Amino acid sequence: MTEQEKIAVADADDAITADIAVIGLGYIGLPTAAVLASYGWNVCGVDVSPHVVETVNAGGVHIEERDLDGLVHKAIEDKTLSASLDVPSARYYMIAVPTPLGDNKAPNIAYVESAARAIAPKLLPGACIIVESTSPVGTTERVAEIIAEARPDLRMPAFGDIESGDVAIAYCPERVLPGRIVNELVHNDRVIGGVTPACAESAAKLYRSFVQGDCLITNARVAETVKLVENSFRDVNIAFANELSIIADKIGVDVWDVIKLSNRHPRVNILQPGPGVGGHCIAVDPWFLVAGAPEEARLVRTAREVNDHKAVHTENRIRALLDAAPGGKVALLGLAFKPDIDDFRESPALEIAENLAKDMGDRILVVEPFTEALPPQLEGTDATLTQLSPALREAEIVVILVDHTAFKHLGADDLGGKIVFDTRGMLKK
Numbered sequence: 001m002t003e004q005e006k007i008a009v010a011d012a013d014d015a016i017t018a019d020i021a022v023i024g025l026g027y028i029g030l031p032t033a034a035v036l037a038s039y040g041w042n043v044c045g046v047d048v049s050p051h052v053v054e055t056v057n058a059g060g061v062h063i064e065e066r067d068l069d070g071l072v073h074k075a076i077e078d079k080t081l082s083a084s085l086d087v088p089s090a091r092y093y094m095i096a097v098p099t100p101l102g103d104n105k106a107p108n109i110a111y112v113e114s115a116a117r118a119i120a121p122k123l124l125p126g127a128c129i130i131v132e133s134t135s136p137v138g139t140t141e142r143v144a145e146i147i148a149e150a151r152p153d154l155r156m157p158a159f160g161d162i163e164s165g166d167v168a169i170a171y172c173p174e175r176v177l178p179g180r181i182v183n184e185l186v187h188n189d190r191v192i193g194g195v196t197p198a199c200a201e202s203a204a205k206l207y208r209s210f211v212q213g214d215c216l217i218t219n220a221r222v223a224e225t226v227k228l229v230e231n232s233f234r235d236v237n238i239a240f241a242n243e244l245s246i247i248a249d250k251i252g253v254d255v256w257d258v259i260k261l262s263n264r265h266p267r268v269n270i271l272q273p274g275p276g277v278g279g280h281c282i283a284v285d286p287w288f289l290v291a292g293a294p295e296e297a298r299l300v301r302t303a304r305e306v307n308d309h310k311a312v313h314t315e316n317r318i319r320a321l322l323d324a325a326p327g328g329k330v331a332l333l334g335l336a337f338k339p340d341i342d343d344f345r346e347s348p349a350l351e352i353a354e355n356l357a358k359d360m361g362d363r364i365l366v367v368e369p370f371t372e373a374l375p376p377q378l379e380g381t382d383a384t385l386t387q388l389s390p391a392l393r394e395a396e397i398v399v400i401l402v403d404h405t406a407f408k409h410l411g412a413d414d415l416g417g418k419i420v421f422d423t424r425g426m427l428k429k
């Protein structure tokens with residue numbers, strides 16, 4: 001390092017106000033910020049929502065996630081975590097903002113781009129930017145491009161040139177399972193892809209400080225692809241189970257028995273069918289892979305279509321049950337995209353409830369322990385949100401859409417005399 005560079009770094013140290021700035025305090029950013037703070041880092045969480053910033057600064061959380069509440073509360077109390085609407089100068093920047101699907105199932109990285117633009121003016125030599133948001137391949141390079149445009153005074157890392165760059169830019173996908181985020185943040189292996197090997201190494205220093213799994217080093221494009229492949233793998237496998245359930249309906253066999261017995265083969269491991277695939281990951285990310293190679297990604301695209309169709313198939317079966325019980329009511333158990341969480345994003349259960357409620361809301365009783373009010377999609381319909389017991393008293397038809405723990409005690413006594421449609425095989429388990 002030249003004398004001039006040493007002075008630049010010293011100046012940077014003077015101006016740094018946080019060890020780590022986590023941009024986006026959602027399902028990934030907030031738990032990550034809280035875990036980092038619990039490992040002694042001085043973390044500033046940044047969000048565009050004043051409500052989120054106020055809630056976190058008051059030691060609260062705006063999302064339901066196991067163990068998160070206590071972690072955030074303690075970090076705020078210990079003053080290792082704070083939240084802000086503004087990006088501070090930091091040593092590390094983690095971008096954990098949404099990357100939604102745009103029109104025609106094309107990935108929309110506008111939030112990542114605006115996070116990069118917000119970071120740019122604050123960057124000091126020696127800083128490291130890590131993208132964690134699930135992103136189409138090439139997004140990390142796009143972040144580097146934005147920084148280069150905004151900060152011509154900084155040297156950008158160049159592919160193939162190990163030591164180049166005043167800042168490091170890397171991609172490290174989040175891989176945590178909603179409901180187990182706090183635990184998996186620490187225990188999962190991490191894949192860390194740098195724009196250059198030095199960038200990956202710089203990012204790895206941060207992850208090694210709190211990750212107990214392995215930190216696996218690669219380049220940014222491979223790391224971006226790995227994330228999309230993981231979720232596509234799961235989507236394809238769930239699609240197999242969902243297709244099997246539709247075939248089983250057609251040929252009149254019990255899909256749960258078929259799967260249970262097939263899985264006794266040492267090399268077969270079929271996943272579980274459900275009412276469709278939801279959440280903001282598995283139902284979305286495979287499209288990012290398709291977008292990169294639309295002609296080639298035939299299986300991945302078909303899996304998405306099969307899983308989307310499973311929700312339509314489920315809805316049609318419920319409609320048939322309602323047609324066969326004129327005037328009868330149906331209790332829909334669960335709206336979340338999977339058990340024991342309050343996340344309704346891309347939830348097939350919610351989509352099914354919404355479509356049914358639009359046509360015959362007065363016959364729909366919704367039971368969802370993870371909400372106190374009907375979600376906006378069901379507002380304005382005649383559907384009723386109610387508790388489990390009254391719903392079971394009133395309904396002729398019971399549909400298990402989500403196998404929440406709160407429903408798992410249900411047995412013959414509770415359901416006797418009812419028409420039961422168990423989309424999750426909960427009663428079989």
Ligand code: SAJ
Pocket residue numbers: 134174175176177178230231234238271272273274275276277278279280281282337338339
């Ligand atoms: N599902 C089934 N049958 C199954 C398993 C799941 O129908 O056998 C459904 C669930 O009900 C849900 C959907 O699939 O609707 C997705 O649930 P999930 O538990 O498989 O996954 P997510 O979306 O909660 O989290 C996934 C995880 N990815 C993988 O397991 C490969 C997680 O590790 C990722 O970090 C997360 O996506 C993400 O953020 O990308």
